[in-house]
Amino acid sequence: RWGCEVITVGSEAQALEMLEHTGRIPAIILADYHLDNERTGYDAVHGVRRYLGRDIPAAIITADRSDDTRRLLRAQCLPVLNKPVKPNRLRALVASLLAPA
Numbered sequence: 001r002w003g004c005e006v007i008t009v010g011s012e013a014q015a016l017e018m019l020e021h022t023g024r025i026p027a028i029i030l031a032d033y034h035l036d037n038e039r040t041g042y043d044a045v046h047g048v049r050r051y052l053g054r055d056i057p058a059a060i061i062t063a064d065r066s067d068d069t070r071r072l073l074r075a076q077c078l079p080v081l082n083k084p085v086k087p088n089r090l091r092a093l094v095a096s097l098l099a100p101a
Helices: 012-022 041-052 067-075 087-098
Strands: 029-032 058-062 080-082
Touching: 012 041, 029 041, 041 058, 058 087, 080 087
Parallel strands: 029 058, 058 080
Antiparallel strands: none
């Protein structure tokens, strides 16, 4: 109902494989902070950006409220949406990521 097409993947490797096979470029990236194999959404966002050679708007969704994590994500200019995610907050975040710079 929000006019979005959502493509889900479980890891940076899956995201890169999907990009390679489809040639599609995402309008935004929403990544969970804690991924499998001690990887993070931060790693995945930067991997996808590197692969595409573009600064795709992105945000991290997490239940991790530690100061270290907040500092890391703030330093990378990645907005954070805390779990549990409320639909109105998610919609506002998506709108802000899609807004012209």
